[in-house]
Amino acid sequence: xxxxxxxxxxxxxxxxxxxxxxxxxxxxxxxxxxxxxxxxxxxxxxxxxxxxxxxxxxxxxxxxxxxxxxxxxxxxxxxxxxxxxxxxxxxxxxxxxxxxxxxxxxxxxxxxxxxxxxxxxxxxxxxxxxxxxxxxxxxxxxxxxxxxxxxxxxxxxxxxxxxxxxxxxxxxxxxxxxxxxxxxxxxxxxxxxxxxxxxxxxxxxxxxxxxxxxxxxxxxxxxxxxxxxxxxxxxxxxxxxxxxxxxxxxxxxxxxxxxxxxxxxxxxxxxxxxxxxxxxxxxxxxxxxxxxxxxxxxxxxxxxxxxxxxxxxxxxxxxxxxxxxxxxxxxxxxxxxxxxxxxxxxxxxxxxxxxxxxxxxxxxxxxxxxxxxxxxxxxxxxxxxxxxxxxxxxxxxxxxxxxxxxxxxxxxxxxxxxxxxxxxxxxxxxxxxxxxxxx
Amino acid sequence: xxxxxxxxxxxxxxxxxxxxxxxxxxxxxxxxxxxxxxxxxxxxxxxxxxxxxxxxxxxxxxxxxxxxxxxxxxxxxxxxxxxxxxxxxxxxxxxxxxxxxxxxxxxxxxxxxxxxxxxxxxxxxxxxxxxxxxxxxxxxxxxxxxxxxxxxxxxxxxxxxxxxxxxxxxxxxxxxxxxxxxxxxxxxxxxxxxxxxxxxxxxxxxxxxxxxxxxxxxxxxxxxxxxxxxxxxxxxxxxxxxxxxxxxxxxxxxxxxxxxxxxxxxxxxxxxxxxxxxxxxxxxxxxxxxxxxxxxxxxxxxxxxxxxxxxxxxxxxxxxxxxxxxxxxxxxxxxxxxxxxxxxxxxxxxxxxxxxxxxxxxxxxxxxxxxxxxxxxxxxxxxxxxxxxxxxxxxxxxxxxxxxxxxxxxxxxxxxxxxxxxxxxxxxxxxxxxxxxxxxxxxxxxxxxxxxxxxxxx
Numbered sequence: 065x066x067x068x069x070x071x072x073x074x075x076x077x078x079x080x081x082x083x084x085x086x087x088x089x090x091x092x093x094x095x096x097x098x099x100x101x102x103x104x105x106x107x108x109x110x111x112x113x114x115x116x117x118x119x120x121x122x123x124x125x126x127x128x129x130x131x132x133x134x135x136x137x138x139x140x141x142x143x144x145x146x147x148x149x150x151x152x153x154x155x156x157x158x159x160x161x162x163x164x165x166x167x168x169x170x171x172x173x174x175x176x177x178x179x180x181x182x183x184x185x186x187x188x189x190x191x192x193x194x195x196x197x198x199x200x201x202x203x204x205x206x207x208x209x210x211x212x213x214x215x216x217x218x219x220x221x222x223x224x225x226x227x228x229x230x231x232x233x234x235x236x237x238x239x240x241x242x243x244x245x246x247x248x249x250x251x252x253x254x255x256x257x258x259x260x261x262x263x264x265x266x267x268x269x270x271x272x273x274x275x276x277x278x279x280x281x282x283x284x285x286x287x288x289x290x291x292x293x294x295x296x297x298x299x300x301x302x303x304x305x306x307x308x309x310x311x312x313x314x315x316x317x318x319x320x321x322x323x324x325x326x327x328x329x330x331x332x333x334x335x336x337x338x339x340x341x342x343x344x345x346x347x348x349x350x351x352x353x354x355x356x357x358x359x360x361x362x363x364x365x366x367x368x369x370x371x372x373x374x375x376x377x378x379x380x381x382x383x384x385x386x387x388x389x390x391x392x393x394x395x396x397x398x399x400x401x402x403x404x405x406x407x408x409x410x411x412x413x414x415x416x417x418x419x420x421x422x423x424x425x426x427x428x429x430x431x432x433x434x435x436x437x438x439x440x441x442x443x444x445x446x447x448x449x450x451x452x453x454x455x456x457x458x459x460x461x462x463x464x465x466x467x468x469x470x471x472x473x474x475x476x477x478x479x480x481x482x483x484x485x486x487x488x489x490x491x492x493x494x495x496x497x498x499x500x501x502x503x
Numbered sequence: 504x505x506x507x508x509x510x511x512x513x514x515x516x517x518x519x520x521x522x523x524x525x526x527x528x529x530x531x532x533x534x535x536x537x538x539x540x541x542x543x544x545x546x547x548x549x550x551x552x553x554x555x556x557x558x559x560x561x562x563x564x565x566x567x568x569x570x571x572x573x574x575x576x577x578x579x580x581x582x583x584x585x586x587x588x589x590x591x592x593x594x595x596x597x598x599x600x601x602x603x604x605x606x607x608x609x610x611x612x613x614x615x616x617x618x619x620x621x622x623x624x625x626x627x628x629x630x631x632x633x634x635x636x637x638x639x640x641x642x643x644x645x646x647x648x649x650x651x652x653x654x655x656x657x658x659x660x661x662x663x664x665x666x667x668x669x670x671x672x673x674x675x676x677x678x679x680x681x682x683x684x685x686x687x688x689x690x691x692x693x694x695x696x697x698x699x700x701x702x703x704x705x706x707x708x709x710x711x712x713x714x715x716x717x718x719x720x721x722x723x724x725x726x727x728x729x730x731x732x733x734x735x736x737x738x739x740x741x742x743x744x745x746x747x748x749x750x751x752x753x754x755x756x757x758x759x760x761x762x763x764x765x766x767x768x769x770x771x772x773x774x775x776x777x778x779x780x781x782x783x784x785x786x787x788x789x790x791x792x793x794x795x796x797x798x799x800x801x802x803x804x805x806x807x808x809x810x811x812x813x814x815x816x817x818x819x820x821x822x823x824x825x826x827x828x829x830x831x832x833x834x835x836x837x838x839x840x841x842x843x844x845x846x847x848x849x850x851x852x853x854x855x856x857x858x859x860x861x862x863x864x865x866x867x868x869x870x871x872x873x874x875x876x877x878x879x880x881x882x883x884x885x886x887x888x889x890x891x892x893x894x895x896x897x898x899x900x901x902x903x904x905x906x907x908x909x910x911x912x913x914x915x916x917x918x919x920x921x922x923x924x925x926x927x928x929x930x931x932x933x934x935x936x937x938x939x940x941x942x943x944x945x946x947x948x949x950x951x952x953x954x955x956x957x958x959x960x961x
Contacts (some may be wrong), residue, residue: 118557179788331949333602333603492784
């Protein structure tokens with residue numbers, strides 16, 4: 065626990081960037097749900113069964129079998145985390161000048177596509193950019209937008225369509241099974257691959273079960289398998305759904321892609337049977353994958369996020385609708401209408417929340433969006449959000465109550481909150497390390 | 504009483520069972536793995552001497568650290584602890600965590616390298632060379648000439664040829680990416696580098712304005728040799744010797760999977776803030792945020808603790824003496840070895856063991872297969888499979904040496920395991936004349952030894 069004076073000092077030292085705070089100075093850490101899960105007793109037991117052989121570790125074969133069983137992909141390359149897999153798939157499939165359509169950008173994914181010479185194209189439905197649309201499947205693809213891209217560039221310039229389950233930057237919003245099937249039919253017609261960014265696939269499957277017609281009686285595990293079966297390969301940060309603190313993988317049904325990935329993974333990550341992971345971490349991942357598709361787990365997980373979201377809604381706090389599966393996204397534009405987007409309202413709101421209670425949140429707005437790679441201008445995303453991300457199995461309902469109280473308190477005195485000025489800006493992924501000052 | 508026997512300065516709290524196989528099973532397993540030890544399953548290996556990297560047994564203290572891991576994405580306590588441990592050891596203020604050593608290499612050598620650039624080392628290791636060549640730069644090895652003669656006894660065979668360094672730095676003025684001093688020198692036989700040699704290298708680098716990077720993944724083992732072999736060093740602690748060496752370099756790259764007893768992890772450390780900042784930009788793209796670099800918090804705890812433990816004199820004495828024990832056993836059997844024995848491994852001279860097998864039939868790979876067939880022992884070739892290149896006409900340009908490495912994992916095996924390995928060599932010596940060479944059936948463009956397929960020649 066810290067005092068307000070201590071937090072003021074810590075925030076100043078961190079340049080008003082919550083990424084630069086020391087974990088010790090944080091009371092409730094909602095920066096990310098990535099790598100912050102509590103592992104189960106079974107996973108910890110698995111940690112003790114680590115086979116740390118450099119080549120052919122038993123844990124690798126267990127992981128491979130778990131991925132084949134629960135996700136259905138044929139070939140598996142472990143990586144130290146999700147971005148390691150994104151790096152590989154981008155280098156293998158994208159040629160300079162290619163277009164990579166996707167259901168909204170994600171920071172690291174887009175960067176890897178650009179570094180490989182590609183250009184990201186957003187094909188998400190328009191509702192995703194409207195914080196208050198109550199459309200249940202805001203992660204859906206607008207097939208018309210994709211068709212237009214295919215007509216304009218030709219299918220040969222589109223190495224794959226990248227599909228995220230769920231869509232993080234839209235507020236943790238799911239894609240429907242029907243939309244995915246329609247997308248599959250369209251891309252198959254043009255011989256375009258679907259690559260699945262599957263970091264929260266179980267959460268997406270749960271939303272399909274809850275909201276999509278005819279899906280209510282199915283198990284989450286079954287829906288997960290069907291989602292995967294509609295795609296050709298996947299990148300996974302296992303630090304989310306799969307309940308581990310470190311790890312990820314690249315999966316593919318194509319032998320050629322697998323073979324090339326196996327050659328390249330050695331350069332970036334490690335040999336293809338450990339990919340830069342300790343054996344014990346592959347074991348924890350294999351067990352975590354099985355746990356992540358369990359009905360009781362996923363109901364409690366998403367239920368906790370909804371609990372916090374509803375509390376805030378009842379208090380009249382502007383949040384992205386409908387409530388996403390891994391966090392609550394505060395609408396900073398509506399929260400702080402007196403600030404221009406170039407005053408970094410989401411960054412300012414995250415800082416203010418930390419000052420109030422020691423709750424750490426993350427900016428997902430103009431700072432995260434970065435600059436246009438051609439013009440060098442700030443990208444101005446429709447959504448200027450603060451993400452309160454809930455780690456899995458870590459915090460209790462009482463913790464959620466504290467968070468709600470703090471957000472409401474900050475909201476009560478919102479008119480006194482001023483904007484920020486950026487005083488340090490790094491070259492890539494600036495949100496991680498940028499520093500700000502109060503003017 | 505003075506004891507001849509060097510006991511392991513630890514006892515075993517938790518055991519990992521070994522599955523035993525028959526020779527007939529191993530013949531089949533070898534075939535299925537295309538005679539490449541990297542494609543064997545760990546469960547089928549009896550004694551795994553493939554590498555000392557990431558295979559260490561952690562201490563009870565490290566496992567306690569594992570339970571204390573702070574998994575916060577940003578600003579983790581465990582990171583603060585690791586950062587301090589690295590700063591105190593290296594004296595370098597800027598530290599970047601990475602998921603393992605090759606990621607650290609790729610970042611710094613990718614930044615300093617590129618087409619037209621030249622890197623100079625006592626010997627580049629396989630992943631180091633691959634990272635440099637992948638960036639379009641050239642890697643030049645300049646070990647001292649004594650390092651090339653496997654039978655010659657010399658206390659510091661890992662040394663760099665300083666005269667040649669001076670000449671190359673003049674020749675390639677303005678095009679030098681970095682000079683890399685690897686301690687101990689892995690590819691050259693796990694041989695130590697003297698402090699005097701490091702001082703000479705550092706002075707020449709300074710004169711030419713070249714960046715000196717210390718590849719320090721086995722620096723504690725190197726310090727043992729310096730203390731016991733170099734004049735005037737007896738009074739210094741192992742840690743103090745390491746710190747003197749760090750003081751000579753501009754930066755350090757470490758795979759913590761060796762001397763830090765970690766199963767995963769590595770880091771970069773720099774004196775210069777600008778170089779650190781440039782590397783930080785690359786770190787975030789492929790590794791992770793600056794305060795975790797692709798590692799779980801718990802692994803950063805284990806690294807911080809391991810960096811302390813490794814300088815324990817009882818441990819280092821046991822470590823170096825037990826590696827020598829295997830070498831001495833094999834020497835008595837007449838097995839041609841790299842002499843004197845290095846810190847982490849025993850290197851067999853396969854060219855001398857199998858004089859009837861030419862380099863383009865990979866005598867080292869043949870020995871690796873034989874060792875697995877006879878004893879279920881996994882080793883690795885460090886010769887023309889790992890370092891060979893093809894000339895324009897398709898003929899093999901062989902490596903200078905055809906070695907097989909028996910790397911000893913730290914704190915994992917006991918003396919009886921090592922005696923079993925020596926016994927397997929009795930069989931190797933008895934059957935040496937009948938062994939045939941190998942041919943490569945399939946290979947990738949880079950780092951072919953990891954995934955290539957082989958076939959025995961008939």
